[in-house]
Amino acid sequence: GEDVEQSLFLSVREGDSSVINCTYTDSSSTYLYWYKQEPGAGLQLLTYIFSNMDMKQDQRLTVLLNKKDKHLSLRIADTQTGDSAIYFCAETLNTGGFKTIFGAGTRLFVKA
Amino acid sequence: AAGVIQSPRHLIKEKRETATLKCYPIPRHDTVYWYQQGPGQDPQFLISFYEKMQSDKGSIPDRFSAQQFSDYHSELNMSSLELGDSALYFCASSLGLAGDSGELFFGEGSRLTVL
Numbered sequence: 001g002e003d004v005e006q007s008l009f010l011s012v013r014e015g016d017s018s019v020i021n022c023t024y025t026d027s028s029s030t031y032l033y034w035y036k037q038e039p040g041a042g043l044q045l046l047t048y049i050f051s052n053m054d055m056k057q058d059q060r061l062t063v064l065l066n067k068k069d070k071h072l073s074l075r076i077a078d079t080q081t082g083d084s085a086i087y088f089c090a091e092t093l094n095t096g097g098f099k100t101i102f103g104a105g106t107r108l109f110v111k112a
Numbered sequence: 113a114a115g116v117i118q119s120p121r122h123l124i125k126e127k128r129e130t131a132t133l134k135c136y137p138i139p140r141h142d143t144v145y146w147y148q149q150g151p152g153q154d155p156q157f158l159i160s161f162y163e164k165m166q167s168d169k170g171s172i173p174d175r176f177s178a179q180q181f182s183d184y185h186s187e188l189n190m191s192s193l194e195l196g197d198s199a200l201y202f203c204a205s206s207l208g209l210a211g212d213s214g215e216l217f218f219g220e221g222s223r224l225t226v227l
Contacts, residue, residue, distance in 0.1 A: 043202060045216065
């Protein structure tokens with residue numbers, strides 16, 4: 001079935017690294033995404049990874065994909081208070097058409 | 113750079129009324145997706161269109177309909193509104209189906225409040 005799971009909360013100190021984890025169930029995923037949503041705002045695409053890759057790095061962000069375990073993680077280096085937001089993991093499924101399924105979101109709290 | 117434009121940003125309706133939300137994709141994007149995000153919830157996929165044809169369908173109620181026009185903008189029509197329809201409605205666009213390009217960009221959302 002189609003399911004994306006994330007832990008709901010993560011709290012880190014400013015300057016530390018944050019690691020947000022996500023697991024998905026559908027092996028037909030083509031792309032996997034990380035979106036950031038600040039209160040009352042829209043979804044900001046942070047980064048994405050194609051399902052045949054295992055790592056992608058973009059400045060402070062590192063995405064790791066373990067396709068065998070269907071596990072995706074987002075590491076934010078040197079976490080800042082401005083990184084406080086909800087982070088959604090999402091996967092795009094090839095269902096004949098394409099649709100993107102979201103996890104419940106992980107709320108990241110950054111303490112100064 | 114131009115982003116996905118949604119209008120209106122805020123809309124207040126009463127029960128049983130109708131509402132129409134509009135989405136203008138990023139220029140040259142030919143695929144549009146609609147999502148509904150209830151309070152404290154993750155975005156739920158409603159429906160998508162590729163080249164003006166319905167591409168995929170999710171949890172869209174029968175009271176809702178949508179279409180994509182020749183200029184690739186899309187409209188989501190909601191009738192017989194219920195209190196539970198109050199949510200943030202996101203539109204996203206991509207070049208080709210998202211499986212081709214990998215990039216799915218979201219608008220800021222239209223917040224619908226049903227009283």
